Amino acid sequence: MTSPERSTAPSEPVGGNERTPLTPRGRRTRAKLVDAARTVFERDGFGDARIMDIARLAGMSYGSFYTYFATKEEVFGEVARAMQHEMLSASEPPTAGGDAEPAPEPPVRVYDAVVRANRRYLVSYQRHARLMAVIEQAALRNEELFRIRREVREAFVDRSTAAIARWQAAGIADPALDPGYAASALGSMVDRFGYVWFVLDGSFEMDKAVDTLSRLWVQALGMTTETRLPDRRVAG
Amino acid sequence: MTSPERSTAPSEPVGGNERTPLTPRGRRTRAKLVDAARTVFERDGFGDARIMDIARLAGMSYGSFYTYFATKEEVFGEVARAMQHEMLSASEPPTAGGDAEPAPEPPVRVYDAVVRANRRYLVSYQRHARLMAVIEQAALRNEELFRIRREVREAFVDRSTAAIARWQAAGIADPALDPGYAASALGSMVDRFGYVWFVLDGSFEMDKAVDTLSRLWVQALGMTTETRLPDRRVAG
Amino acid sequence: MTSPERSTAPSEPVGGNERTPLTPRGRRTRAKLVDAARTVFERDGFGDARIMDIARLAGMSYGSFYTYFATKEEVFGEVARAMQHEMLSASEPPTAGGDAEPAPEPPVRVYDAVVRANRRYLVSYQRHARLMAVIEQAALRNEELFRIRREVREAFVDRSTAAIARWQAAGIADPALDPGYAASALGSMVDRFGYVWFVLDGSFEMDKAVDTLSRLWVQALGMTTETRLPDRRVAG
Amino acid sequence: MTSPERSTAPSEPVGGNERTPLTPRGRRTRAKLVDAARTVFERDGFGDARIMDIARLAGMSYGSFYTYFATKEEVFGEVARAMQHEMLSASEPPTAGGDAEPAPEPPVRVYDAVVRANRRYLVSYQRHARLMAVIEQAALRNEELFRIRREVREAFVDRSTAAIARWQAAGIADPALDPGYAASALGSMVDRFGYVWFVLDGSFEMDKAVDTLSRLWVQALGMTTETRLPDRRVAG
DNA sequence: TATGAATGAGCTTTCATTCAT
DNA sequence: TATGAATGAAAGCTCATTCAT
Numbered sequence: 001m002t003s004p005e006r007s008t009a010p011s012e013p014v015g016g017n018e019r020t021p022l023t024p025r026g027r028r029t030r031a032k033l034v035d036a037a038r039t040v041f042e043r044d045g046f047g048d049a050r051i052m053d054i055a056r057l058a059g060m061s062y063g064s065f066y067t068y069f070a071t072k073e074e075v076f077g078e079v080a081r082a083m084q085h086e087m088l089s090a091s092e093p094p095t096a097g098g099d100a101e102p103a104p105e106p107p108v109r110v111y112d113a114v115v116r117a118n119r120r121y122l123v124s125y126q127r128h129a130r131l132m133a134v135i136e137q138a139a140l141r142n143e144e145l146f147r148i149r150r151e152v153r154e155a156f157v158d159r160s161t162a163a164i165a166r167w168q169a170a171g172i173a174d175p176a177l178d179p180g181y182a183a184s185a186l187g188s189m190v191d192r193f194g195y196v197w198f199v200l201d202g203s204f205e206m207d208k209a210v211d212t213l214s215r216l217w218v219q220a221l222g223m224t225t226e227t228r229l230p231d232r233r234v235a236g
Numbered sequence: 237m238t239s240p241e242r243s244t245a246p247s248e249p250v251g252g253n254e255r256t257p258l259t260p261r262g263r264r265t266r267a268k269l270v271d272a273a274r275t276v277f278e279r280d281g282f283g284d285a286r287i288m289d290i291a292r293l294a295g296m297s298y299g300s301f302y303t304y305f306a307t308k309e310e311v312f313g314e315v316a317r318a319m320q321h322e323m324l325s326a327s328e329p330p331t332a333g334g335d336a337e338p339a340p341e342p343p344v345r346v347y348d349a350v351v352r353a354n355r356r357y358l359v360s361y362q363r364h365a366r367l368m369a370v371i372e373q374a375a376l377r378n379e380e381l382f383r384i385r386r387e388v389r390e391a392f393v394d395r396s397t398a399a400i401a402r403w404q405a406a407g408i409a410d411p412a413l414d415p416g417y418a419a420s421a422l423g424s425m426v427d428r429f430g431y432v433w434f435v436l437d438g439s440f441e442m443d444k445a446v447d448t449l450s451r452l453w454v455q456a457l458g459m460t461t462e463t464r465l466p467d468r469r470v471a472g
Numbered sequence: 473m474t475s476p477e478r479s480t481a482p483s484e485p486v487g488g489n490e491r492t493p494l495t496p497r498g499r500r501t502r503a504k505l506v507d508a509a510r511t512v513f514e515r516d517g518f519g520d521a522r523i524m525d526i527a528r529l530a531g532m533s534y535g536s537f538y539t540y541f542a543t544k545e546e547v548f549g550e551v552a553r554a555m556q557h558e559m560l561s562a563s564e565p566p567t568a569g570g571d572a573e574p575a576p577e578p579p580v581r582v583y584d585a586v587v588r589a590n591r592r593y594l595v596s597y598q599r600h601a602r603l604m605a606v607i608e609q610a611a612l613r614n615e616e617l618f619r620i621r622r623e624v625r626e627a628f629v630d631r632s633t634a635a636i637a638r639w640q641a642a643g644i645a646d647p648a649l650d651p652g653y654a655a656s657a658l659g660s661m662v663d664r665f666g667y668v669w670f671v672l673d674g675s676f677e678m679d680k681a682v683d684t685l686s687r688l689w690v691q692a693l694g695m696t697t698e699t700r701l702p703d704r705r706v707a708g
Numbered sequence: 709m710t711s712p713e714r715s716t717a718p719s720e721p722v723g724g725n726e727r728t729p730l731t732p733r734g735r736r737t738r739a740k741l742v743d744a745a746r747t748v749f750e751r752d753g754f755g756d757a758r759i760m761d762i763a764r765l766a767g768m769s770y771g772s773f774y775t776y777f778a779t780k781e782e783v784f785g786e787v788a789r790a791m792q793h794e795m796l797s798a799s800e801p802p803t804a805g806g807d808a809e810p811a812p813e814p815p816v817r818v819y820d821a822v823v824r825a826n827r828r829y830l831v832s833y834q835r836h837a838r839l840m841a842v843i844e845q846a847a848l849r850n851e852e853l854f855r856i857r858r859e860v861r862e863a864f865v866d867r868s869t870a871a872i873a874r875w876q877a878a879g880i881a882d883p884a885l886d887p888g889y890a891a892s893a894l895g896s897m898v899d900r901f902g903y904v905w906f907v908l909d910g911s912f913e914m915d916k917a918v919d920t921l922s923r924l925w926v927q928a929l930g931m932t933t934e935t936r937l938p939d940r941r942v943a944g
Numbered sequence: 945t946a947t948g949a950a951t952g953a954g955c956t957t958t959c960a961t962t963c964a965t
Numbered sequence: 966t967a968t969g970a971a972t973g974a975a976a977g978c979t980c981a982t983t984c985a986t
Contacts, residue, residue, distance in 0.1 A: 035398030047283040181448040212417040220456035519755040660900030692928035
């Protein structure tokens with residue numbers, strides 16, 4: 001919408017402060033509205049969400065909504081950006097999702113890294129499932145949301161693409177695969193599995209799901225659960 | 237508006253063919269409306285689709301719409317059911333999608349069967365991509381659509397589940413995998429890949445996509461592209 | 473707004489048929505709405521006029537208003553155009569307003585022609601006074617209305633300008649005057665007099681008003697109430 | 709909202725100086741608001757003017773507006789009264805506008821006095837054109853504004869009426885004219901000419917406009933640009 | 945049947961005004 | 966006094982649905 005990515009400024013990660021001006025009280029009220037909006041959007045989707053429901057849930061009159069946001073799109077963008085931020089930051093920390101690189105100590109199983117990344121992703125997905133589905137809908141009709149959705153996806157896929165290429169270079173992954181295609185496919189697998197599980201209410205169990213997905217992931221690439229990155233000191 | 241009591245038939249959520257006309261002319265008119273509806277729903281989504289657009293596209297006044305359908309939900313259900321039918325029938329013919337069984341002649345590569353199934357699926361997906369996305373949205377808020385969506389999915393997953401179990405029994409697939417989990421995951425992979433490709437406009441190429449997905453599929457299950465079903469006459 | 477002058481098509485003089493489609497019934501309804509709109513606009517002005525009041529006065533629900541007009545501006549344009557048409561046509565017939573023109577028979581008093589024109593103008597003004605005032609307001613904020621207002625004015629002023637120039641050429645009007653300035657000033661005099669009289673409720677009497685204005689008019693131009701156009705056959 | 713009960717003082721329609729602040733600071737703040745209000749009203753008209761714009765332009769929060777004025781009508785009345793004052797005072801000083809007044813020295817051309825008055829009026833009009841147009845609109849729906857508008861007009865017309873009567877008595881103006889009608893008509897001429905010029909953006913040039921209007925004015929009354937008031941000492 | 949006029953629930957948005965701080 | 970958050974009456978407009986012809 002109006003405001004550009006604010007990815008560089010970690011202190012104001014969510015952005016979209018069109019009607020920013022705030023006293024402490026105002027800030028609290030605004031936050032309440034964003035929270036309420038998220039709940040309502042998750043429940044009703046974008047199109048069926050009513051401003052009045054948001055305001056009421058936030059404990060105020062609908063007029064107050066307009067003190068902070070100009071339109072429904074505006075809060076939605078805010079909510080979406082907040083989620084994007086959470087999803088992205090949740091997927092990096094220890095070892096970036098989908099790859100095994102920094103590998104501090106020599107012989108680490110690729111599988112273990114994949115397990116960690118997948119677990120992180122699914123746990124995060126669980127918390128945001130409904131909202132992501134809603135964003136996905138809305139994204140089909142809105143430029144910026146589409147971009148947000150794509151960025152989240154690309155962050156994962158890009159990382160995987162790089163990792164797969166590295167593994168191929170190291171001689172442990174199937175060289176016949178196109179890293180980009182494979183990364184997109186395997187990312188889709190985990191992503192969609194989360195959707196089926198958390199949104200469509202499939203009945204799965206976390207440990208087993210993580211294990212299955214991770215196994216499929218490494219084997220699909222031609223590795224086994226025991227495959228390790230060759231010791232660079234030796235290899236180099 | 238959004239979710240009215242359906243006092244007449246709570247057991248018939250989205251609508252049925254109560255008003256099915258029987259004159260040839262009526263049947264043609266109705267068909268025109270369903271076609272037009274599909275186009276409009278694909279373009280605008282369920283919520284933003286307007287009866288008037290559907291009627292106009294079908295070349296008639298909006299009043300006529302109600303001669304054939306009681307509500308917007310009703311046509312949508314019809315459109316969704318038609319698509320479900322096409323998707324399902326498109327995935328069975330030669331050799332059912334996602335498995336390699338009927339295998340007429342003795343030594344056939346699993347990979348080849350998977351390739352055929354995946355290609356069929358993606359080709360079919362391409363034709364229905366937008367509509368499936370729309371149905372997916374609507375399904376979150378409608379019982380029957382949800383069911384339709386699930387049925388399409390289950391048809392694929394169930395077939396794969398059975399196939400995987402068979403391959404495990406035949407000793408060619410990784411016995412450590414839960415067939416249900418694995419089938420769901422691999423089905424998700426192909427399904428989602430299609431979505432990213434056709435709806436989110438990813439840029440892929442058909443042959444390469446089919447090959448990559450099929451490779452990942454068989455390898456994920458612990459097979460290779462050369463793995464064949466053991467000759468049953470011998471095995472038995 | 474959307475539709476251009478339709479001045480050439482006398483059969484559809486009012487224009488603005490954005491939602492034209494009409495059955496006889498629809499045509500009647502639309503006409504009722506235009507009538508009602510005029511009344512409401514005269515009473516409340518543009519800004520304070522409520523669509524609901526218009527619809528109610530026309531004896532229908534406000535929703536029906538939107539069957540025929542997309543916005544308040546649209547009906548207003550229609551009403552304004554209708555008035556423009558009446559004003560303009562009311563000022564031409566017998567002998568065009570403000571000038572002494574073609575004068576069929578030789579010795580005709582300029583004063584008599586001016587009297588006729590002024591009377592016609594004031595009578596017409598009386599019928600449209602409130603509405604003109606409202607249009608004038610609205611015109612300050614709307615392109616097309618501004619144009620309409622200006623066209624009505626120019627029709628009068630241009631005719632006067634030409635007449636004054638003719639009289640000067642004939643040697644009966646003060647040659648020191650700029651015809652354009654003088655025509656604008658004298659036109660303003662009659663126009664504004666009408667406003668003061670009919671809108672601000674000045675108390676005047678028709679015959680006396682017409683006589684005074686006409687006298688002032690001819691004398692201002694350096695003529696008297698007895699001045700006649702010289703016989704052209706003689707002059708030529 | 710629009711016309712609330714004014715429980716405190718029904719006899720004081722538009723507002724008064726109930727809240728007149730007395731500290732120097734308060735007076736300054738209030739003045740800033742009136743100035744800002746004038747600007748905003750000129751730009752947006754009464755209906756579209758927003759309190760917030762006024763307050764912001766005056767450099768303060770909108771809450772402060774209500775420290776000084778109870779309603780939008782109230783500031784508008786203040787602005788209108790200020791303009792009335794300026795217009796009236798601008799038209800009297802040297803020699804009152806529209807008449808040939810106290811004529812200090814014996815033989816003075818009526819034309820010269822009229823020129824002075826008309827120039828003063830047009831110059832003043834130029835400064836107040838937009839605002840007068842706005843007041844005129846608002847006046848149609850508000851008692852007091854209507855009164856203000858009428859007072860400004862009458863001040864001019866009454867003076868002219870008296871002057872014309874004097875000139876008729878002196879034998880230099882056409883005795884057939886009703887002084888009241890003529891004064892209203894000629895006043896309208898100048899007034900409306902100013903409107904067409906400054907509000908409707910007619911293109912005129914000051915000296916020529918003043919000369920034309922003044923010539924028309926004296927000639928309309930049966931005088932010439934050379935007519936002088938007879939020396940009273942002689943006449944008397 | 946086909947048509948399109950009529951209806952009104954429902955939603956968004958604006959903004960003057962009130963009021964706690 | 967000054968501030969700006971909160972309020973809610975009011976309107977405009979959309980569109981599914983009903984109904985007379």
